[in-house]
Amino acid sequence: MDVDKGESVSRSAKGKRERVRVQVDAFAKRLIVDETFASLYRPETPATGCVWDALAAPLLALPPRRRRRVLLLGLGGGSVARIVRSLAPEAIVVGVEFDPEVVRQARAHFALDELDLEICIDDALAVLRREKRRFDLVVEDVFIGRGDAVHKPDWLPHPGLDLAAGLLAPGGLLVSNALDEASSIAGALNSRFPGLIRIEVEDYDNRIFVAGPATLDARTLRAAVAADPVLSPSLGILRFRDWRRLGRGSRN
Template identity: 30%
Template sequence: MAIAWQKEVNGTYYQVRTAGSSVRLYTDGVFHSQYNQRTKISGGIWDLLMIPAFLHRPQELKRILVLGVGGGAVLRMFLDHFSPESITGIELNPTHIRVARKFFGLNNRKIELVEQDAVTWLKLYKGPPFDLVIDDLFGEQDGEPIRAVEADIHWGKLVSKNLSASGLLICNFLSRKEICQSGFSKLFFNDEKFKSAWIFENHRYDNQIAVFSGLNTVLSDLYEQIKQISKSNSALRLSCKNFTVNKLKCRHAT
């Protein structure tokens, strides 16, 4: 891959690489984001932060909040495949925001990128709830990705408070154990917020994507919407063949 841009900022090394229509962001060697401008998908784990949204009708997802922008691949895919009124992205790293705007095409009037800590921003937020919240808050330690915010019950309640009653939450985890120990799972199994919960996986990655909905979602709706939208996008159709989805089941979740 060709190096399109690289810079060291406060001891952190950033690099944007390109290959054909594909753009990648690396931060200290950790692969943060990928997007393909031709196929309109990432071709990686980030697809699974967008695909579960088809559990809901696209027209229901008007207000979207993304916690952890990275290079912006997820925001870009929602622009390409949905019709949101607004997408708000919260990102602590100012260099990531600059890269997202310059290389991932996030200079769009529907997108607001905010440079702030996600926990602080949510605590101070006083606006209307969101129809979709994506929690992709990751950092790195010794060259490996780690969650930047512990998904405990306090975080679960803070996020869900800013989600509409019928809203959808998509959260990136590194293991099933993390999901079952999370505050989101506790809210689901205690019937405090969510009516359905799923786990999406791609066999090529260790990540587990937890999906919680205020609606009684069914997989037939997901597959039908994927079938329709992927008719004209062979890359999306292929990506949709690479995931498995199951209902969330945990022992001692409460």
């Protein structure tokens, strides 16, 4: 079926939905992986109006000269990578994706190859253990499972976030996308980094945690997003909070 003609739902010969498929409507193309909304692509803009904007936004907390190397764990269809590329055109962007079928669909329908990425089809933990380069930004967006049962693998938060932190250049930022594991992810980052921000996205249960130096500040990051032509349209759906200023009852 031609995915450019209305909504596309690929099906196997037995009529069952495939693990990885593309849905198309007048607004965007969506990558569905194991019945989970994994990526969104709108050719006219890098921004998604969704969680991926929050995952890429922390790059704006770094000065342009510090946006040189970015590691994306859980590349998916390239939603975060597309925003990162627009914010840092000259950066080396490494995207790690475990599922080769996800990469194949992203190349076929999401213009992934236009982003000039270094794509690594491998297990994210294995990459963390062998990678020697240092990065200005590491984004952890790794989930396993199916549908509403999606969750983090057992190597997160430990040792995964410890290994990711070890790959940061001085002053670099580590971003993690969490659902039910938000408390444990936040605790692990809070114990290791002097600066920690939580980003909430309207209508989504995700909690995006941004960890870095003591100078990391929610108000400053929000102002940077407001001033950015790519991400400013999404400002209304994003809420930035300094973790240590949140009351215990708000840390859920």
